Amino acid sequence: MDFLNAVVALSNFVIIPALAYGSQLALGALGVTLIYGILRFSNFAHGDTMAFGTAIVVLATWWLQSLGVSLGPFPTALLALPIGIAGCAALVLGTDRVVYRFYRTQKAKPVILVIVSMGVMFVMNGLVRFIIGPDDQRFADGERFIISAREFKAWSGLDEGLALKSTQALTLVTAVVVVAALFWFLNRTRTGKSMRAYSDNEDLALLSGINPERVVTVTWIIVAALATIAGTLYGLDKSFKPFTYFQLLLPIFAAAIVGGLGSPLGAIAGGFVISFSEVTITYAWKKVLGYLAPEGLEPSGLVQLLSTDYKFAVSFMILLVVLLFRPTGLFRGKSV
């Protein structure tokens, strides 16, 4: 019985939240990794791209709600998602045209592009705050829980309740669908293959008649879609606040680098490595250990390795450790 309680507590406070957070990070890191692989720079504006797409989704959700449209048990934001993706894609394609293309044709050094992306980050950050303000916005509706802690306790007879928020389940399902679609696209379609070819060897790809501008355009559209989906899922699960999205940059980069920049599979693995380390290291293990420890030996303290405010520190530490032992990440990313 105690063992079961421990398992339930563990899934409730560690496994489920870490899986949801990890999926959000993985989708974010996929965007970073695609830009790195194809446009060949680390995009500092990615967090704000996520924030922009999500801001559009939030506004569209409110508009739909005001019209009385809803998806029943599902959040209305799902209906607003395509609008957000379209808005975000328009923004990044516009940015590419006005800003990045110039440096691409100049064959500027990657580090110049990184600095340029810092400027883009400022503009997007200001834009998002201009559109929706710097405050917390709530836009989640629909059913809150799939399994609520009380129902679970009554059903199972355990002391520990298991709660599964619908946003967490939604995050996982969406992430699986999106990742499957992305891999199908990259591996099976002509455009996807040309993207991979371009990423592996630019000159060879150009030689075989791949249109680089088309590859770049498709990449930005995919990145916009990934960023908006990741941002919306994060916002539904937690809440939407522009500054939080800007701060997500660090764990997202950490995920992409831990997996190996430029490797989509690595981005996913990296996302889960980062999220599980963050959650397990900042979780207070008192409860779980209390169930597992023999009578009388239960821990008296919280058994929390680090306070939750150190979660960025955790992602960074993981990053450093991985880089020290595998300088190009777990899945051997590329380097420019």
Added chain:
Amino acid sequence: MNDSLRATLLFALVAMLILGTGLMQSWNSALLILNMGLVSAVMALGVNLQWGFAGLFNVGVMGFVALGGLATVLVAQPPVAEAWATGGLRVIAGLIAGAATVALAIVAWGRMARGRARGLVTTAILVVGFFVFRWIFDGGVAGVEAVNPASTGYLGGLGLPVLLAWPVGGVMAAGAAWLIGKTALGLRSDYLAIATLGIAEIIIAVLKNEDWLSRGVKNVIGLPRPVPFEIELQQTPAFVERAQGLGLDPVTASTLWVKGLYAVLFAIVLVVLLWLAQRALKSPWGRMMRAIRDNETAAEAMGKDVTGRHLQVFILGSAICGIAGAMMTTLDGQLTPGTYQPLRFTFLVWVMVIVGGSGNNLGAVLGGFLIWFLWVQVEPLGRGLVDLITAGMDADSPIRAHLVESAAHMRLLTMGVLMLVTLRFAPRGLLPER
């Protein structure tokens, strides 16, 4: 137009902007802009040393600035005797245990032969060491933080003159930079960027959470000052007399006098650092640095120790940022860890360097003043602009309300546009490198 004329004209322009603030708004805000402009110029000088001289991409400026701020507390605040008595030594012992664990693990990793045993032993040392460290450390921290938490709850500092904190801030930042440089400088350029971004977040997390050290988000207020207090001046008959002789009321005169004294102190630091940086740029060392920046492989082939030089310049630049951080906290008179935000203390400094002219020390200084001036003034300007646009609108229209509210966010937008326009049309900045 030759370079020095261009520099003179641009500096004159910035001086006029600040003087204009004094004439049209108030001398008080002009001096505020000047003081923070001086501090910003020092930060920009530090970043320029790393990026402009050596091509090192440091986006962890905020962390070094914050360390400088911490130095002010550690040097100048009076020690809390009771806290030292209850847990001070235990906290120190805990930190030593932590450092010893890491050192032991590194030694074990270095000495043992490759294989599974090495990994297991190192992990075991780290895990056991971590719990020993937490056991010693946590007890001490609990003791220290329990001592009068409303006003102290931390160990305090050494009670030394606050000006000493400036060099100490530089040394602390240099120490952190050495640690980061040792681990991250071998990595590729964008990995270094992420590494510095991460370290800055860690430093802020420590400042916010380790109450025994910095009082965390409870802030340390009332730091000692290197200049007299306004209220003292107002009670000094000689000062009041002189102020009245100049036709000023004593309250205004005292605030201006104090800010002016700060400006003099900051200007001395800036001039000394600028002089040193100019000397460095023109020395064989500076030429070697730029040679490494422009072609690492060639420089290495010529026998230059690229990683060693990078480490050196990374430490120097970070130290300058630390000095600027200590200066800023001294000016504020308080340490508020919650206010350290990367947009303000890292990325804005980068805008200064890019717009001013990377690789040119005078350019970085100019960028520091100019961008700081804009950062302060864009908000009122934006509000004025919005008022102008919305003048014809209904007083309670929601669009107008939204625009007025959003005017505050104009600064980020403006800074971004400014940076992008500079990078596109004048990539070498207002004062290009010669």
